[in-house]
């Protein structure tokens with residue numbers, strides 16, 4: 135298989151997170167078990183089989199490979215993919231695909247689904263994705279992937295199978311839906327994106343940006359540019375209840391060792407080892 139774009143991989147709680155994210159370079163993530171991905175700044179050949187993508191915003195480092203991805207799936211005779219993206223962008227992306235289609239002399243079949251903050255997208259009986267407002271320099275969204283399960287209501291848990299069956303046959307609903315936030319994806323945002331959707335803090339896996347880490351890069355200025363700073367993460371220590379906190383999208387101004395040094399100085403225990411720096 136062609137190795138056309140770097141991928142880092144991590145398995146946690148039965149989910150395989152794969153991806154790459156550096157600010158102004160490219161960002162893409164996928165969770166194979168959930169058959170979905172976030173952002174298409176580039177498209178590793180191996181990600182082609184993933185049929186559903188959620189775009190956080192239309193900066194080029196997050197969508198540049200969208201036409202390429204659609205074209206490759208057509209070439210490989212796969213079904214047209216479904217791409218969810220901020221609603222304001224749909225018409226422009228349609229035009230973009232039309233232009234590429236003319237240049238490439240090939241069709242670019244896909245379903246572009248407009249998404250607004252607050253929307254719920256039902257992917258399957260087990261999976262629902264919710265869209266959340268984030269705070270960036272262009273309209274942007276974060277996403278939470280929920281696993282749905284049906285559970286017996288608390289008041290019926292002591293009963294026998296026969297008793298439960300009788301109640302069910304009498305037309306009473308004995309089970310209720312529970313939702314577990316499995317993965318949250320912030321995209322590019324100031325920490326308001328997390329604060330405004332506290333469910334992000336309790337997803338099993340959180341993928342968050344932390345573009346800036348140096349103390350000399352002042353937090354207020356960074357917020358104006360729609361990004362998060364290491365200090366923002368430190369201040370919110372008690373909020374994060376995630377099993378795994380992936381911090382990514384670091385500025386290219388930093389070397390890998392600088393990022394590690396700043397973070398290890400500010401958070402020596404890496405929030406009890408739950409923080410993973412995606413570099």
Ligand SMILES: [Zn+2]
Nearest residue numbers: 157158195322
């Ligand atoms: Zn970005």
Ligand SMILES: [Zn+2]
Nearest residue numbers: 191193270322
């Ligand atoms: Zn951006």
